[in-house]
Amino acid sequence: MPLAKRIIPCLDVTGGCVVKGINFLNLQNAGDPVELAKRYSDEGADELVFLDITASSDNRETLRDIVEGVAKAISIPFTVGGGIRNESDARLVLCSGADKTSVNTAAVEKPQLISKLADLFGQQCVVVAIDAKRNYNVQEGRTTVETAKGECWFEVYTYGGRKPTGIDAIQWALKATELGAGEFLVTSMNCDGTKDGYDLELTRAISERVNVPVIASGGAGKPEHFLEAFTKGKADAALAASVFHYDQYPVPVVKEYLRKMGVTVRS
């Protein structure tokens, strides 16, 4: 049997609570992180991702408590990201019980951080998160993809989707792989929160070019979207938040659908 495709609920945490927004805005409270983690784990989630979306130095203690609480409550892998600026931030979450740490803005600004973390903690601990947005203004030197809406390239955004960088997401993924990224968490800013499905072109463009696992993120609204992420998007894992938080499609429902459609998932 092949390696199972992973279903990953994502918990955006701020001030100790899980929140969910649309296109990175309009945050709503969705519950207690440890309780939600336990519930997802019991329901058969394959892994969890926690993003500390308002990460700042003064809430490090809160974050440490949450990570330790989650590590005690569940026995599946989990990743913690958001505001990881350097080795000591990564050490804090990994030594509090997280299995992986994800880096985004700091890695774009100081790519060497990726190799430093890979050397210190192992490549498997280093998830590089990429927030990307389609840019239809095609310029020389960009890796372009044909889409239903025309030719575009994918631009990397940092600071929680606030800052366009001009960096080509596909080229960035290749560079980050060389530096020692163990996995990519690829979020489409166009699709995030829309529930209209993942950006399959973006997911596939990166997954086909790198030799490490790719997690599709942003846009899941129904079980069919997960299927597309694996078949058309060539993703190794699919992440979602609100479909799970509000019980629209619990993890077992999504997995049962995928199994019926011939996708290998963990039972």
Add this chain to the structure above:
Amino acid sequence: MPQVFIVDYGVGNLLSLKFALEKTGLTAKITPPTKNLKDADAIALPGVGNFTAAAKALEPVKQALVDAVEAGKPILGICLGLQLYFEDSEEGPGEGLAFFKGRNVRLTGPVKVPHMGWNTLQKVRENELLDGVEDDTYVYFVHSLYPVPADKSIVCTQTEYAQTFTSAVASRNIFGTQFHPEKSGDLGLKILQNFARAVAR
């Protein structure tokens, strides 16, 4: 309550293993490599790090570890911990504990590496470590290398990922898994409980 020493030879997540072992009723203590193993009823070699760095960190206490295990102290090696049971590794220079003859080699083939995620176990033979574990059940893997034992009789389970590799071994008081039982949900906890039972005996 029996106490297991979790040997910390690097950095990374050791708390998950500690919490998981404690759920089985063992007391778990994270400790730097030490020669003083008299308070340890069992030893766990965890799964985070690099072969060369871990072999170097274990070098000063290697003889004490080998003596304790030869005297019958149960040991559980997970991922890199299992790989350290063998002589050497393609990951880099350094000598393992050499409980078994064999070496660690890189995963190859048209697949993504690291082998990361949930994959299945195929039992090759029965062992108390795998009591209650059925064929085709899923456990969690994160690794780029795997051990090739010279003595196939120690192999308990195999897993397919472009190649068929050894995913669990057992011989007397020596137990090892290439997967992470502490990350493998209820099934993983069952395997840790089986280890705890061997420790209590």
